[in-house]
Amino acid sequence: MSAIEKFTFSDTDVIFNYTTGLTDDFVATNMRKIAFSGDVAIGETDANESLGFYPNPASDFIYLTEPMTSNTEISVYNIDGRIAMQEKLGDSSSIDVSRLQCGFYLLKLGDKIFKFRKL
Numbered sequence: 001m002s003a004i005e006k007f008t009f010s011d012t013d014v015i016f017n018y019t020t021g022l023t024d025d026f027v028a029t030n031m032r033k034i035a036f037s038g039d040v041a042i043g044e045t046d047a048n049e050s051l052g053f054y055p056n057p058a059s060d061f062i063y064l065t066e067p068m069t070s071n072t073e074i075s076v077y078n079i080d081g082r083i084a085m086q087e088k089l090g091d092s093s094s095i096d097v098s099r100l101q102c103g104f105y106l107l108k109l110g111d112k113i114f115k116f117r118k119l
Helices: none
Strands: 004-009 013-018 023-027 061-064 073-078 083-088 094-096 103-109 112-118
Antiparallel strands (some): 013 023, 061 094, 103 112
């Protein structure tokens, strides 16, 4: 089995890029869970990139550091890889995470993925 170098989301697919240079493309509409075993590392975003959010950890709202278009879709995945929340970003630059249970999550915002903790 090859190591996954990166995985990305499109509107309909999840694309896995392996360290060998090969890729796999899976239809995301049929995907309910992404599970990882073994060592899992999440890359940090480049400090020079302006897109981000605060606070982390968060209890009620996450605030974006840069405005996004109103049709930007956000997805929040729990630690098991299941979608915990998915919606289109409105005119607001905040995301209501108050209904999420306490724990660690991945936030997919546009083509970027961030990790955060919900208190």
